[in-house]
Amino acid sequence: MTTPAVELVDIVKRFGAITALQPMSLTLPEGSFVTLLGPSGCGKTTTLRMVAGLLDPSAGEIRIKGKRVNETPIHKRNLGLVFQNYALFPHKTVYDNVAFGLRYRDIERSQIKKLVNEALDLVQLPSLGDRYPKQLSGGQQQRIALARAIVIKPDVLLLDEPLSALDANLREDMRVELKRIQHQLGITTLFVTHDQSEALAMSDTIVVMSAGNVEQVGAPEEVYNTPSSEFVARFLGASNIIESRTLSVDGEHAMVEARDFGNVPVPIERVRNAITGRESKLVIRAEFLTLNKTDKTPADGVLSVNGQVETVDYQGQAVRYFVRVGDRQLQAINMIDGHPFAEGETVSIHVRPRDCALLPGAIT
Amino acid sequence: MNGWSFIRLHAILIYLFMFLPVGVVVLLSFNDSQFGSFPMTGVSLRWFVELWNNDAIVRAFKVSFLLGGLTAMISTTIGVLASLALVRYEFPGKQFMSTLLIAPILVPEVVLAVALLLFLRFLNVPKSFPLLLLGHVIFTMPFVVLVVQARLVGITRNVEEAALSLGASPIQTFFTITLPLLAPAIFAGALFAFTISFDDITGTLFWKPGGVETVPTQIFAMLRNSISPEINALGTVMIVLTVGLPLFGAALARTISSRRGA
Numbered sequence: 192m193t194t195p196a197v198e199l200v201d202i203v204k205r206f207g208a209i210t211a212l213q214p215m216s217l218t219l220p221e222g223s224f225v226t227l228l229g230p231s232g233c234g235k236t237t238t239l240r241m242v243a244g245l246l247d248p249s250a251g252e253i254r255i256k257g258k259r260v261n262e263t264p265i266h267k268r269n270l271g272l273v274f275q276n277y278a279l280f281p282h283k284t285v286y287d288n289v290a291f292g293l294r295y296r297d298i299e300r301s302q303i304k305k306l307v308n309e310a311l312d313l314v315q316l317p318s319l320g321d322r323y324p325k326q327l328s329g330g331q332q333q334r335i336a337l338a339r340a341i342v343i344k345p346d347v348l349l350l351d352e353p354l355s356a357l358d359a360n361l362r363e364d365m366r367v368e369l370k371r372i373q374h375q376l377g378i379t380t381l382f383v384t385h386d387q388s389e390a391l392a393m394s395d396t397i398v399v400m401s402a403g404n405v406e407q408v409g410a411p412e413e414v415y416n417t418p419s420s421e422f423v424a425r426f427l428g429a430s431n432i433i434e435s436r437t438l439s440v441d442g443e444h445a446m447v448e449a450r451d452f453g454n455v456p457v458p459i460e461r462v463r464n465a466i467t468g469r470e471s472k473l474v475i476r477a478e479f480l481t482l483n484k485t486d487k488t489p490a491d492g493v494l495s496v497n498g499q500v501e502t503v504d505y506q507g508q509a510v511r512y513f514v515r516v517g518d519r520q521l522q523a524i525n526m527i528d529g530h531p532f533a534e535g536e537t538v539s540i541h542v543r544p545r546d547c548a549l550l551p552g553a554i555t
Numbered sequence: 556m557n558g559w560s561f562i563r564l565h566a567i568l569i570y571l572f573m574f575l576p577v578g579v580v581v582l583l584s585f586n587d588s589q590f591g592s593f594p595m596t597g598v599s600l601r602w603f604v605e606l607w608n609n610d611a612i613v614r615a616f617k618v619s620f621l622l623g624g625l626t627a628m629i630s631t632t633i634g635v636l637a638s639l640a641l642v643r644y645e646f647p648g649k650q651f652m653s654t655l656l657i658a659p660i661l662v663p664e665v666v667l668a669v670a671l672l673l674f675l676r677f678l679n680v681p682k683s684f685p686l687l688l689l690g691h692v693i694f695t696m697p698f699v700v701l702v703v704q705a706r707l708v709g710i711t712r713n714v715e716e717a718a719l720s721l722g723a724s725p726i727q728t729f730f731t732i733t734l735p736l737l738a739p740a741i742f743a744g745a746l747f748a749f750t751i752s753f754d755d756i757t758g759t760l761f762w763k764p765g766g767v768e769t770v771p772t773q774i775f776a777m778l779r780n781s782i783s784p785e786i787n788a789l790g791t792v793m794i795v796l797t798v799g800l801p802l803f804g805a806a807l808a809r810t811i812s813s814r815r816g817a
C-alpha cells in the first residue's frame with residue numbers, strides 16, 4: 192500500500208476555552224480530491240490551516256507523505272494554497288506572481304519561464320503574463336492564483352472556498368475547470384466549501400462536518416444516499432425525515448412502520464443500526480417524493496399518501512412543493528411534466544421504498 | 556443675494572484670510588526695498604542672495620535638514636516596526652501600547668516639551684543634539700504609526716500567507732511582499748516626520764542645546780531684533796520646502812501605483 196499524501200491523526204484545536212475542532216482523523220490518499228463540507232463555523236478553515244501550518248494543532252499529529260510535519264513551518268511544507276480572496280501579490284505582474292514560488296526552489300531561469308508558461312496554459316490564460324492582478328477579472332485572478340499554487344508541484348493543494356467570491360455562472364465553469372486540472376495533474380487536494388453542490392460535483396470523498404465534529408466521511412453518492420445522521424440528511428439536499436419504528440430486520444430489508452406512510456421495507460444497504468422495536472427515522476429525499484393526481488393508482492410496491500399542496504416554488508426545470516400531510520409539511524422536488532400542481536390542490540404523494548434510508552434514534 | 560452666493564463669498568473670505576498673509580510674505584520676499592514691507596520698489600532676488608551669504612542661516616538649514624532627515628529615518632523605522640507589532644500580533648497590553656504610541660499627538664506640545672525637559676533635568680542629563688532628536692522622534696512617530704497602520708490593515712494576511720506557502724521564509728516574505736506593499740505609506744510617513752520636524756518650533760526651543768539653531772528658531776531669533784526682508788525670503792524658502800515636498804511625494808506615489816494598474 193502506498194503512503195497517503197496527508198494523514199490527520201486525532202488532531203484537536205482549542206482557542207482558549209473554546210474547542211473549534213474535536214479529535215479528528217482523516218486520510219487523503221495520493222491524488223485524491225477530498226472536500227470538507229459543513230455550515231459556517233464548523234471548523235473547516237481551522238482544519239485546512241493546520242494542514243497548511245498556519246495554525247498549530249492543540250493535540251494530534253499531521254503527516255504529509257508519511258512524515259510528521261507538526262514542527263515544520265509552512266514555508267518548508269511544499270503546499271499550494273488558494274484563498275477565497277485570491278490573495279495575488281498586487282505589486283507583481285501575473286508572470287511574477289506565478290514565478291514567485293519557483294524562485295525559492297533550485298530552478299534555472301530558462302526552466303522557470305517554461306514552467307510558468309505551462310502553468311498559464313493549463314489555466315487557459317497564456318497571454319496575460321504582463322498584466323497586474325488589478326487588471327484582471329475575479330475569475331481570471333482565481334485562475335492565476337491556482338496557477339501560482341500548482342506550478343511548484345505541491346505535495347498537497349489546499350483550497351479554502353476558492354469559488355465563493357465568483358458569480359454563479361462563472362462558479363460552475365470554474366468548478367469543471369478546477370476538477371479537470373486536478374485530475375490532469377493528479378494532485379492531492381483538500382477543498383473547503385459550504386456549498387453542497389460543489390462538494391457533490393467535485394469530490395472523491397466528502398467529509399461532512401458540524402460544530403467541530405466529523406459527521407460522516409464517504410463518497411458523494413454515499414453521503415447523499417446513506418446519510419449517517421439527521422444532520423447530514425438535512426444538510427445535503429432537501430430531505431424529509433419521518434418518525435418510524437423498526438418492526439423487523441432481515442438480510443434484505445428493515446421493515447419499519449412510518450407515520451402516514453405505513454409499513455416501509457427499507458433496503459438493508461441503506462439502513463444504519465436498525466434495532467427491532469426501537470424508534471428510527473425514515474429519510475426521504477425531496478426528489479423521490481412524486482406528486483400525482485389523486486385518481487392515479489401507485490405502481491406495485493410504491494407507497495402513497497394524500498396531501499394538500501401549500502406552496503409552489505417554481506424553479507425552471509423543476510418545482511419545489513410544500514405539501515401538508517396530516518399535521519406536518521413534506522417537501523417534494525419534481526421535474527415538470529405538463530402543468531405543475533396548484534396551491535390548494537389535493538395530491539397523492541408516491542414514494543418507492545428503495546429510495547428511502549433509515550437512521551437510528553428519535554428525531555431531534 | 557441667495558444662500559449659495561453667500562456661502563461662496565464666505566468661503567472666498569476664509570481662504571483669503573488664511574492664505575493672504577502667506578502670499579504677502581512670498582510677494583515681499585522679492586521686494587527690492589530694504590524694508591520688509593510695502594510699498595514694493597522693484598523685483599529682485601537680493602534677499603535670497605543675502606540669505607545664502609548669511610552663515611547663521613545656512614548653518615540653521617544644515618541643522619534642520621540633518622535633524623529632519625534623522626528624525627524621519629528613526630521615526631519611520633521604529634514606527635513601521637511598532638505598526639507591524641500592533642496590527643499583526645496579539646500580545647497582552649496591546650490596546651494600551653497603541654494608545655501610548657499615539658498619545659504625543661493628543662498632549663499639547665508645550666506640555667510634552669516641558670515634561671521632557673524636566674525629566675532630563677531630573678536625570679541630570681545636559682541638553683544635546685541627540686536629545687533634541689529624541690524629542691522630535693517622539694512627536695513625529697504617531698503620524699508614522701497612524702499612516703502605516705492604516706495601510707497595513709488593508710494588506711490582507713492571506714497575501715503574506717500565500718508567499719509563505721510558496722516557500723518564502725518569514726523574512727523573505729517581509730522584504731518581497733509586505734515592505735513593497737507598505738512602501739507608499741512608509742514614504743508618506745517619512746515625509747510627514749520630516750516636514751513636522753522641519754517646521755517645529757515649540758519643542759525645539761525647549762530642547763535645543765545652546766548655540767544650535769534650526770531654521771524656525773533662527774527666524775524667531777531674527778524677529779526679535781528687526782523685521783528684515785531676509786525673513787520674508789526665508790519664509791518663502793520654508794513654504795516651498797514644506798509644501799513642495801509632500802506634493803512631490805504624493806505625485807511620486809501616484810505614478811508608482813498607476814504603473815501597477817491600480
Ligand SMILES: Nc1ncnc2c1ncn2[C@@H]1O[C@H](COP(=O)(O)OP(=O)(O)OP(=O)(O)O)[C@@H](O)[C@H]1O
Pocket residue numbers: 206209211229230231232233234235236237238385
Ligand atoms: N483565532 C481564533 N480565535 C478564536 N476562535 C476562533 C479563531 N479562529 C476560529 N475560531 C472559531 O473556531 C470555529 C471554527 O472556525 P472556522 O474558521 O474553522 O470555521 P469555518 O468552518 O471555516 O466557517 P466558514 O464557513 O464561516 O469559513 C468558529 O467557531 C470560530 O469562531
Ligand SMILES: [Mg+2]
Pocket residue numbers: 235236237
Ligand atoms: Mg472558513
